Amino acid sequence: MKKIDIHCHVLPKLDDGSSSLQESIRMLKLAYRQGIQAVVATPHYSHQFRQEEPEKIRNLCRRLEVKAKAEVNPDFRVYPGEEIFYSQETLEMLKRQQILTIGDSRYILIEFMPNVPYSLLYRAVRELTEEQYCPILAHVERYGVLREQGRIDELIKAGAYMQMNYRRIGGRWFDETVRWCRKMLKSERIHFLATDMHNTKSRYPQTQEAEAWMLKHLGRAYIEKITWKNAEKILTDGQADVRRDILHY
């Protein structure tokens, strides 16, 4: 099944992701075997890691794409992006183009501490949407405060988009997070699925189990949107609003 991955740590030696260009290619080969035909490379932008210049990320993407076209598939694409740890400086840095959006669209991938208070999440979404950015919450299954009923809907109404990691959908049914993820998918509250792959050993692309579950429980049109169509839309038209097609809020 075709996929476009908008969240992965595939650029070498920038963060806790790939350790070398060779490992990056091995990651992309694994991903390609699972249907992934394009990725948005999203190294961490946070105080924990070195802060890279956008131009360095763009250059690495170009280099990796050339190698991927030669060694993975001639049509493989690698787009630039970042996984931005939200802070008070985020908006200013976006405006000054010091941090990257998803493939130069209006969409940005943002993350928070897992124990983030809901008030901060909500304020961040409002602040970014007021300036016409489209915040995508990275691995939405991680934030405990979103388990409370109505909160995801409130954030979506405020202009947020939800990204979920494939690997959390494919776990055991009695795992509370897996059950919550599946419930969110059945009610079509998720806009993007991604691997969040970091390496080839422990956090490699794992989409098969999720895919098997989805094919049994979700409609084909919705699966296509969250696995590649929404991603393709924002990568080809940075002004697109994928929410309009997907939810009726």
Ligand SMILES: [Fe+2]
């Ligand atoms: Fe990540």
